[in-house]
Amino acid sequence: MTPLSATRVWRNCNLATMQAGETPYGIVEDAALVVEGDRIVWTGPRSALPRAYASASHEGLAGRWITPGLIDCHTHLVYAGQRAGEFEQRQQGASYADIARAGGGILSTVRATRAADEETLLQSTLGRLAALRREGVTTVEIKSGYGLDLQTELRMLRVARSAAATSGLHIETTFLGAHTLPENYRDRADDYIRFVCEDVLPVVAHERLADAVDAFCETIGFDLQQTERVLAAARKYDLPVKLHAEQLSNMGGAALAARYGALSVDHLEYLDPAGVSAIAESGSVAVLLPGAFYFLRETQLPPVAALRERGVPIAVASDCNPGSSPFVSLLLMLNMGCVLFGLTPEEALAGVTRNAARALGLDAEVGTLTVGKRADFVVWNVDHPAQLAAQFGPNPCYRVVARGNTLI
Ligand code: NIG
Ligand code: FE
Secondary structure, X not given: OOOOOOEEEEEEEEEEOOOOOOOHHHEEEEEEEEEEXXXXXEEEEHHHOOHHHOOOEEEEEEEEEEEEOEEEOOOOOOOOOOOHHHHHHHHXXXXXXXXXXXXXXXXXXXXXXHHOOHHHHHHHHHHHHHHHHHOOEEEEEEEOOOOOOHHHHHHHHHHHHHHHHHHOOEEEEEEEEEOOOOXXXXXXXXXXXXXXXXXXXXXXXXXXXXXXEEEEEOOOOEOHHHHHHHHHHHHHXXXXXXXXXOXXXXXXXXXXXXXXXXXXXXXXXXXXXXXXXXXXXXXXXXXXXXXXXXXXXXXXXXXXXXXXXXXOOEEEOOOOEOOOEOOOOHHHHHHHHHHHHOOOHHHHHHHOOHHHHHHOOOOOOOOOOOOOOEXXXXXXXXXXXXXXXXXXXXXXXXXXXXXOEEOO
């Protein structure tokens, strides 16, 4: 990391500012970008660069492209163990739900994560964050949910918080205590929800370990009433909510979350027209997770055309986790979002910048190259921003700047 310096000018570059409603991608060609401390203070065509910046330190970028720092707004990347054996089972015909009902799936990662100490979890988390960072990610959301007991849930959230300091990335944490039913609460889902809301969430809130609360509303997760209890408890602590909704079936979770003003509703393959209307009216972001769709070989597509038509902001995230989306690459998700879900490259890029920022409630701070926002941006070896979604590997990331610090 290089230290902050006063004023820096990046020039001989093209900008994809990703600001809405201007040119596609918010393109400014032959541009300059000026940073002071941790803020963007000027963007525009190089010919209009104010003279005041003439004596600042300049770096020429030889025609490369700059985008906002990428934002992975839905991950489960604090965990221990791996589940390649389940992949083996699925390829032999078992379904994700079959494996979960037999005590595998999320519960298998819960066993491994409970057994891992804080340092082990931190080191594996930092490795995954480093991989994301190498591809231009500067903000990451990380969920708990592989503890399902007080100590391990707190440990996961603490690891996520300390990973922020070490990695130089901005990390938002989400409490996902209602991820699945732990073995010791078998047939007692209502009791477990009581435990989550009354015994764990108050500690999480008191220790300020979570920025939001999430739940898994699904046949193999929690029903609508149980989910609502979690969302209501979050409200008591003034924590914003998001929801894993309509991934494997249509439970009506998205409409419920919309009633609670959810920042985002995530997955959404089985979202019906009423659900689309509900989220269009609430202003929640639809977070699409093509990695899980791909890896679980799902066939039900999220209703992208309806979301588009209703003007619902669409984000794209990795869902990085050992079971349903073991992929530590947001660039790969850009490509999958386009090929599998029919997004345009511009929509996919907006989905990991502007709309992902909104899914985390950070849109005033990050997500576009805008004067006043945090100096989080990426310099790419590409001829056009569509290339970021069109191709995969070799990594086109040339430079990553977060809060004005050069990370790569
Ligand atoms: O978002 N759907 C629930 N949770 C994760 C999967 C977690 C796991 O299988 O470990 C998801 O896909
Ligand atoms: Fe998830």
